[in-house]
Amino acid sequence: MDIWITGGAWITPHGFGCMGEGKRPVLGTGSPVLPPDRELFPRPHPRFGRFDMYTRLGCSAVALTLKDAGVKDGEVCEPIGMVVSSLYEVMETDIAYYQTTLEQGGVLSSPNLFSYTLPVIVLGECAVLFNLTGPTFCVGENSRLGISALQNAASVIASGKTSRMLAGWIDSPPVNMAVTEARLFTGAVFVILDATPGNVLSFRTKMVYDKGRMVLSNGRDVTSLTDLFDPKE
Secondary structure: OEEEEEEEEEEEEEEEEEHHOOOOOOOOOOOOOOOHHOOOOOOOOOOHHOOOHHHHHHHHHHHHHHHOOOOOOOOOOOOOEEEEEEEEOOHHHHHHHHHHHOHHOOOOOOHHHHHOOOOOOOHHHHHHHHOOOOOOOEEEEOOOOHHHHHHHHHHHOOOOOOOEEEEEEEEOOOOOOOOOOOOOOOEEEEEEEEEEEEEOOOOOEEEEEOOOOOEOOOEEHHHHOHHHHHHOO
């Protein structure tokens, strides 16, 4: 089936941007460059400052993606779902929370950190922030950045459960993780998939989904979320 990519965005240590700008994400290690809150939300978000980096990356990238796709705040007319893939998930928060449990038999355990010790927390926060009412779940990441999320999102659309899905990758590895790890990319990359966009002529990127395989209109297989941002597609 044909699926159109109607928007996308990324946040990495090299900056942030949207698909509509015609640039490809540049991945890297280290601290991500987050956009200012005022560029993400139409009104102040009371809990955003308490988010761990994993959740902050996800919510920020989703906000940019929906904006790039022209989805305005409060104007979601049909269910939009969300699939997130991650290699390290919330390991950084898990470690931080565990440190708070070591003294006095766990009496000083942090309830705020505990709230962010599951990777699905970003799904709930995004659902509340952006009125997402479609299927939402997390999957494991592999060596092909975001492909697990993209395949699952396309599968949900193919099943007829909804016609629009957000698919993305989020990772915020612990800062003290050994540099010998195979991949320590930090950031988030998201796209929004739509099986029935209002005007297909206005969207640059289309892919064909067939039994797990995803092929761009130029015949090239999709091997990473970043392939969808290639201006030469």
